Amino acid sequence: MNNTSPMIYLVDDDERILIALKRLLVSAGYHVQPYQSAEDFLTMHDPDAPGCAVVDVDLPGMDGFGIQDALWSRHHARPIIFMTGCGDIPTTVRAMKAGAVDFLTKPVDAASLFAAIEQALKRDQDGRQKALQRRLVEQRLASLTPREREVFGCVVAGQLNKQIAAELGTVEKTIKVHRGRMMEKMCVRTVADLVRLAAVAEV
Amino acid sequence: MNNTSPMIYLVDDDERILIALKRLLVSAGYHVQPYQSAEDFLTMHDPDAPGCAVVDVDLPGMDGFGIQDALWSRHHARPIIFMTGCGDIPTTVRAMKAGAVDFLTKPVDAASLFAAIEQALKRDQDGRQKALQRRLVEQRLASLTPREREVFGCVVAGQLNKQIAAELGTVEKTIKVHRGRMMEKMCVRTVADLVRLAAVAEV
DNA sequence: GACGGCATTGGACCCAAGGTCAATTACAAC
DNA sequence: GTTGTAATTGACCTTGGGTCCAATGCCGTC
Numbered sequence: 315m316n317n318t319s320p321m322i323y324l325v326d327d328d329e330r331i332l333i334a335l336k337r338l339l340v341s342a343g344y345h346v347q348p349y350q351s352a353e354d355f356l357t358m359h360d361p362d363a364p365g366c367a368v369v370d371v372d373l374p375g376m377d378g379f380g381i382q383d384a385l386w387s388r389h390h391a392r393p394i395i396f397m398t399g400c401g402d403i404p405t406t407v408r409a410m411k412a413g414a415v416d417f418l419t420k421p422v423d424a425a426s427l428f429a430a431i432e433q434a435l436k437r438d439q440d441g442r443q444k445a446l447q448r449r450l451v452e453q454r455l456a457s458l459t460p461r462e463r464e465v466f467g468c469v470v471a472g473q474l475n476k477q478i479a480a481e482l483g484t485v486e487k488t489i490k491v492h493r494g495r496m497m498e499k500m501c502v503r504t505v506a507d508l509v510r511l512a513a514v515a516e517v
Numbered sequence: 518m519n520n521t522s523p524m525i526y527l528v529d530d531d532e533r534i535l536i537a538l539k540r541l542l543v544s545a546g547y548h549v550q551p552y553q554s555a556e557d558f559l560t561m562h563d564p565d566a567p568g569c570a571v572v573d574v575d576l577p578g579m580d581g582f583g584i585q586d587a588l589w590s591r592h593h594a595r596p597i598i599f600m601t602g603c604g605d606i607p608t609t610v611r612a613m614k615a616g617a618v619d620f621l622t623k624p625v626d627a628a629s630l631f632a633a634i635e636q637a638l639k640r641d642q643d644g645r646q647k648a649l650q651r652r653l654v655e656q657r658l659a660s661l662t663p664r665e666r667e668v669f670g671c672v673v674a675g676q677l678n679k680q681i682a683a684e685l686g687t688v689e690k691t692i693k694v695h696r697g698r699m700m701e702k703m704c705v706r707t708v709a710d711l712v713r714l715a716a717v718a719e720v
Numbered sequence: 721g722a723c724g725g726c727a728t729t730g731g732a733c734c735c736a737a738g739g740t741c742a743a744t745t746a747c748a749a750c
Numbered sequence: 751g752t753t754g755t756a757a758t759t760g761a762c763c764t765t766g767g768g769t770c771c772a773a774t775g776c777c778g779t780c
Binding site: 459460484485487488 | 761
Binding site for chain 2: 766767768769
């Protein structure tokens with residue numbers, strides 16, 4: 315699906331640092347997209363492209379946390395690595411609690427940065443994988459008729475056709491038909507597979 | 518199971534702080550167990566009692582991370598809240614990455630401490646709940662004969678009895694018997710329930 | 721050697737799941 | 751009014767799942 319190589323989104327208001335870090339990362343083989351402000355990053359980056367963000371928390375205007383919140387509220391789960399020149403412990407804790415991959419102090423140590431980026435890219439990859447599966451299941455669920463949707467829930471709950479019929483106020487034969495069509499639309503052949511699909515969607 | 522009220526394990530080498538914090542927590546209605554060293558805590562605390570630990574990272578001898586590692590290697594997932602008088606950002610990041618609930622700076626703010634403790638107790642509760650379920654499932658799995666165990670795997674995978682029979686080199690009738698006994702031992706009546714149990718055990 | 725647990729199998733039987741063929745009803749859109 | 755989709759139901763048949771009773775062979779323990 316997304317086999318484009320991952321992008322590192324660099325956000326720092328200090329142009330010298332931006333240039334230096336970009337050079338470092340490019341020389342290590344990464345694709346880099348630099349931004350001088352949170353606003354630039356948020357409006358210009360492609361949220362569907364794989365990759366991670368390396369962000370200075372102390373930005374003028376919207377700061378690093380603003381980026382984190384903005385991405386979160388848009389359901390963009392892009393992993394973030396923070397950098398700071400003058401951060402304190404409460405700030406660090408807040409960032410990590412909010413899901414930051416790492417919180418690095420300037421001057422940034424190259425080895426730490428690379429390690430954090432690798433971890434962030436892996437997290438991004440995993441997240442994308444899960445989101446993809448989830449979207450697939452939700453797409454299939456959306457193709458169900460209301461009745462089929464109800465039957466889906468009952469089957470996942472382990473109910474027998476006759477029990478489902480009683481619950482939905484109809485007869486077993488009707489349920490069998492709905493159930494058959496539902497299984498086909500969900501692209502599964504066994505109840506075991508269906509339960510696993512349901513688990514992907516719900517959790 | 519564990520309806521004893523949760524215990525707060527306090528670990529700090531400074532006796533004055535230990536006393537002050539204990540007083541604060543007791544007055545807030547918590548049960549508190551103070552220790553002056555990591556070693557004392559590790560040898561004397563009850564790992565099966567619900568609760569969380571509030572630990573000074575800068576302990577003489579084994580430090581706070583030592584506690585974290587020791588608990589981890591013993592598979593005791595007790596949530597830890599760290600305190601520090603002179604910590605830095607890398608230390609904070611390390612602690613949070615290792616799963617600390619919070620990382621507080623001394624002097625500890627009461628409101629922050631209470632918030633962290635509530636979060637830690639909730640995490641402990643959730644962890645215990647999951648561990649309990651998991652142990653229950655593993656116990657049931659352990660009661661299966663080797664053959665039943667194999668059939669379990671195939672059923673969860675969604676295979677038909679005849680397919681299972683072919684895979685295990687026997688006939689459908691035999692599988693039916695194993696399958697029936699397996700379902701009874703696992704205390705489930707439907708495949709849907711069985712798949713959910715399997716999910717609890719594997720993840 | 722007797723005993724118990726385990727794996728295996730056969731036969732009879734019942735219930736559940738799913739498919740075929742056919743038909744009816746309701747509602748919304750064109 | 752016609753068309754399409756969704757929901758519904760019936761009779762009939764096949765396959766799959768599950769249970770009861772009964773029996774056999776293997777293996778390790780007492």
